Amino acid sequence: MSQSKKDEILHDHNHDGVDRRGFLKCMAWAGTGALCVMQGGVLKSYSMSRMNEWNLAKMAGELSFAQISDSHMGFNKAANPDVAATLKAAVDKINALAVQPEFLLHTGDISHLAKPEEFDTVDQILKGAVAKEVFFVPGEHDVIGDEGQQYRDRYGKGTKGAGWYSFDKKGVHFIGLVNVVNLKAGGLGNLGGDQLAWLAADVKQLKSSTPIVVFAHIPLWSVYPEWGWGTDDSAQALGYLRKFGSVSVLNGHIHQIMQKVEGNVTFHTAASTAFPQPQPGKADSPGPMKVPAEQLRSVLGITDVKFVRGQHALAIVDSQLG
Amino acid sequence: MKDRFVRIGLAALLIALAAMLTTVGRVGGVGAQEKAPAGVAVKIDNFSFGPAAVTVAVGTTVTWTNRDDLPHTVVSTDGVFKSKALDTDDKFSFEFSKPGTYSYFCSIHPKMTGQIIVQ
DSSP, X not given: OHHHHXXXXXXXXXXXXOOHHHHHHHHHGGGGTEXXXXXXXXXXXXXXXXXXXXXXXXXXXXXXXXXXXOOOBTOOSTTOSOHHHHHHHHHHHHHTSSXXXXXXXXXXXXXXXXXXXXXXXXXXXXXXXXXXXXXXXXXXXXXXXXXXXHHHHHHOTTOBTTTBEEEEETTXXXXXXXXXXXXXXXOOXXXXXXXXXXXXXXXXXXXXXXXXXXXXXXXXXXXXXXXXXXXTTHHHHHHXXXXXXXXXXXXXXXXXXXXXXXXXEEEEEOOOSSOOOOOTTSSSSXXXXXXXXXXXXXXXXXXXXXXXXXXXXXXXXXXXXX | OHHHHHHHHHHHHHHHHHHHHHHHHHHHHHHHHSOOOOEEEEEEETTEEESSXXXXXXXXXXXXXXXXXXXXXXXXXXXXXXXXXXXXXXXXXXXXXXXXXXXXXXXXXXXOEEXXXXX
């Protein structure tokens, strides 16, 4: 009862537009049926329960892709005893989208313990996606024990260094960064000198009007350093992107939806397909959050990103699995 | 006749008691002679090592136990020791045979740090 009431209040936001305060509320409600959409640099929110009322024509763009994250295959604790089923549900949801995304983007923690069979299971499930192309970056769980050698053998063909790379799709330049190897005691995520030098060279020849999408596992903005939710040398990386008019940064790692706009840069973190984690500082540690089974899918999700030419930002639509 | 049986019974009882005492004594003796392995436990709870700093004698074996729902590792910053990924309730032990200060962290969650001081 109270749940639907919240949705009603949220729906009013759709018509009014959402200010910073509204946006923060929206973030908090992400697990209870709210959607946050970034379109042309303006934040809009949509209620997931009113998905059938979406103006799809307005939301259409020249390029769309879906982001999934933190599938943690192999995790089997109380917070979600069946992470394969929820990943499958995410793929089903993507397959059901009216306009199929060009490709999928997985922002890391594919596996829970970097075991070959965990990667195998994910690969098998992703084969069920209508979109056949999948781009990855590793999470810290994918590089356990071997600093990512197995990950690169599987997913890193044609990548540089620890697995970083870039590619172009319909005029948008995508950059996959690795910030989960060579982590230092007491530190945060880490890109390292070699990768930063590569990034500087990679974007040097691009026109400043080129839309840029950067994706990496650990947030490239300081979400909550106390829990390791940030990257030590991200400021340097973002410095190289200053000349571009539209930069979107997509991350995973924190198992919840957050967005931030800073000048030309839109930061976005995606929900996990496996289990939710608490809001920054709202628990003793960032460990898995146990929610009642019937609520689990409402706090997991996928992100559908559409690029609309002529606008200054990507429209990012998060949807829950339930 | 009756007295003799009682006496034999008493003697048997005494022998049995003596045997028991000897056994107990032997067990105690072995324990005292062979130095029992000194162990110190460090628990991993809520993304932290507890206690975060421990002082131990040379020859001490430290055992870490992960009690979180997520995996952690125990990795020395100087490369002296390195555990594999410890899932829930997994343990990792290392015997410290040389004095020194050993700093370590979880390579998955590097904000987690600890120290073993060996004297």
